[in-house]
Amino acid sequence: MHYIKKIYVLLLTGSIVSITGCSAIQYGTEDLPKPTYQKSTEDTAKDIVKSKAEEEHQEFELSDEFVSKYLDMDSFEELKKRTQEGIAATSNEAGMTKQEILLWRDLIKKKLAMQYTTDNYDQKKKELEDSLDQMAEEHQMNRKDFYEKYYDMTEEDTEAFVKKQAEKLTEFSDDVSEQAQGSEKQ
Structure with missing residues (x-):
């Protein structure tokens, strides 16, 4: 008797789905998790300098001279500008x-x-x-x-x-x- 109820429920569910015209779920990029936290451009640029200092075994120094010498840019302001452009480029998933x-x-x-x-x-x-x-x-x-x-x-x-x-x-x-x-x- 218990099995008959299960079969009846399955048949009823199948009938409802076929009548309503439900289709299979389609997955796309909207199903991907959304980034939840984005650092500021300045914080990201500082982290880049810190990372480069560690990589080069140098003491962390937030200066135009350090950026010029180790990151091949003229100034910390240029690093921030390029970081802003980079964040925009990395965020573009089109x-x-x-x-x-x-x-x-x-x-x-x-x-x-x-x-x-x-x-x-x-x-x-x-x-x-x-x-x-x-x-x-x-x-x-x-x-x-x-x-x-x-x-x-x-x-x-x-x-x-x-x-x-x-x-x-x-x-x-x-x-x-x-x-x-x-x-x-x-």
Whole structure:
């Protein structure tokens, strides 16, 4: 008798679903978690300087001289400007697949220094590739297996993703597309 009630409920539910025309749930980028906290540009720029000081085994110094010497920029104000541009570029997820968005967000969480723009496409591309290598190593995997397991992306997908992100983080000029095309030919 108990089984008859279950069958009846299932049949009734199926009838309701077919009558109302419910369709399968479609997942898209709107299903991704939204970033909840964004540091100010100045705080992010300070963190970049702190990170660079640690990397270079130098004492933290928030000065134009330090920024000029270790970050190849003229001043802390320029770093803040480029950081603002970088934050805008890293926040722009338009045209990205769900897998690319997830990978991009993980990269941003791990690598604060990627949040500023540069005028050197090849340098930014290498920085992104090195960051991806480091993420794969943290999982004790090679890049190819890491991409497939955690992001369901092929190596070719990821190479295209890195090129696209490097272009976004390279200061916009006529040279950028020429640099990108030149490095692809090599």
